[in-house]
Amino acid sequence: MRHVDKVRTYLNRPDKPAFSVHELYALGIPPSYAKVLVHTLLSRGEVVRLRKGWYSFHKDPLVFIYTLPPHTAYYGLGFAAYLHGAWDQVPNPEVLTYAAPRKVRAGVYTVLDTPLVVRRISRKLFGSYTLVRYGDWSLPVSTPEKTLTDLYYFDYPFLDEILPHLLEKTRPEAVKAILEEYPYPRSVKRKVLKALKANSASSFEL
Incomplete structure (x- = not known):
């Protein structure tokens, strides 16, 4: 899937505990596609939803x-x-x-x-x-x-x-x-x- 590697590289880092959907837009990902991308990552278990519009690659509620x-x-x-x-x-x-x-x-x-x-x-x-x-x-x-x-x-x-x-x-x-x-x-x-x-x-x- 397009942009997945980019998202992993920029947002799946030890110094990046959480990210917002707006950061996907900043990476040049169109809003409509960003929603599909997030849904895919959630269904794969790669990211977790923290609250509306916010996600994390780290499996820790804190x-x-x-x-x-x-x-x-x-x-x-x-x-x-x-x-x-x-x-x-x-x-x-x-x-x-x-x-x-x-x-x-x-x-x-x-x-x-x-x-x-x-x-x-x-x-x-x-x-x-x-x-x-x-x-x-x-x-x-x-x-x-x-x-x-x-x-x-x-x-x-x-x-x-x-x-x-x-x-x-x-x-x-x-x-x-x-x-x-x-x-x-x-x-x-x-x-x-x-x-x-x-x-x-x-x-x-x-």
Whole structure:
């Protein structure tokens, strides 16, 4: 089939976790033929669909985040806690993003039979993430301190289970800096500071 080798050469690379259908157009492939080409690659199992208009040669649901504009999203909440070694459970990946709804809608996506949750976060509350090496890629993941505050902000259902282990991996001064920098609701700030205080008292008693 025409253009298949070109697509494999340019888009099936370790440094290319995901690609959009518009990149096929940029390779000189007509829109009508691009749809046929993608359908063929999907039926052969060479690529997987990540979401509308986005695909990957890599069989890993975590490449989903590369379908979003750079610096607009990170993996957070329970999944970030898991990546930081603060939770033994392997939760569904959760992406926090301020990308415009026209770029990606909030909700649950299924990639390779894995439910992946996209949550909206205000741009004012977005930040404090780090890059975690994952194979050939660097995944944006909220820091332990930002994970802690986001867990309270989103009223995460497994917070009590995660909290003791996550607090061990946070730096109190970094948490306080986040509470000063980002406009979280006062109720969230009070809960986070209360957790820090309780953990400090517990550590002192030990």
